[in-house]
């Protein structure tokens with residue numbers, strides 16, 4: 487009983503001490519990314535071509551039968567082309583298990599990374615499964631919409647896959663095609679050299695987003711040589727509109743300063759061992775969008791912010 491209130495108090499105290507705002511991304515972009523991701527968790531009927539999510543029109547969806555991560559491609563008059571990846575289905579134990587294969591792997595040549603860079607095995611595996619189909623679909627959409635730039639986004643494991651997809655798109659189509667990479671609740675995706683190489687390619691175009699005390703961005707741990715790229719927005723307290731910006735990587739005043747909540751204390755106390763992992767803040771309100779994954783609105787609904 488004691489643990490959780492203590493953690494919440496600690497997080498709230500940090501929020502009060504830190505400054506807010508000065509985020510170099512428009513909230514409307516972050517909101518579109520969150521809504522684009524929410525919709526990837528919806529069923530096929532809500533991912534029919536032509537589905538509208540805010541001002542985004544779904545123009546393609548890639549959902550391979552043997553793959554957990556749906557990839558959606560939208561066109562928006564305000565954001566350009568948006569490629570959004572679904573994350574782990576946290577109602578599915580199978581899907582969660584795949585997240586645990588976190589030994590280092592050599593990056594595929596398609597990522598254009600230097601030799602010392604290493605990536606999370608399971609994420610690269612998931613990204614690569616659908617990459618040729620996603621690339622084919624994306625390239626058709628780019629050809630049909632000349633001059634439009636691409637936003638790459640994803641939630642949870644999808645946030646890691648989005649980073650890898652962005653690298654592959656950059657390698658294949660050149661540095662100017664991507665306008666931003668928005669990783670919502672990302673786990674760490676690669677080692678120190680990965681993070682440095684990613685920063686060099688996407689300087690000023692990347693942000694991770696962490697909601698409150700979500701623990702997913704704290705894994706795999708730093709001591710296993712995993713490091714986030716630079717640029718992070720911390721929504722703190724969770725689900726609020728208090729956004730803190732950290733331009734660097736792994737800032738010690740960011741989410742690393744809070745103790746992530748791994749365990750659902752109520753589940754523990756009631757003996758519900760199946761519900762032991764605390765998913766609370768991993769699905770939450772991000773920029774006015776209920777990113778509640780499989781429990782969320784389908785199609786995604788929100789009140790658009792204009793800025």
Ligand SMILES: *[C@@H]1O[C@H](CO)[C@@H](O)[C@H](O)[C@H]1NC(C)=O
Nearest residue numbers: 527528529575577578579780
């Ligand atoms: C998530 O997993 C649950 C339980 O296996 C399943 O009922 C549901 O359809 C899955 N949802 C998605 C979006 O894959």
Ligand SMILES: *[C@@H]1O[C@H](CO)[C@@H](O)[C@H](O)[C@H]1NC(C)=O
Nearest residue numbers: 698724725766767769770771
């Ligand atoms: C944030 O919202 C999610 C989803 O409703 C909820 O599970 C979580 O407890 C909320 N966190 C806080 C600190 O209110």
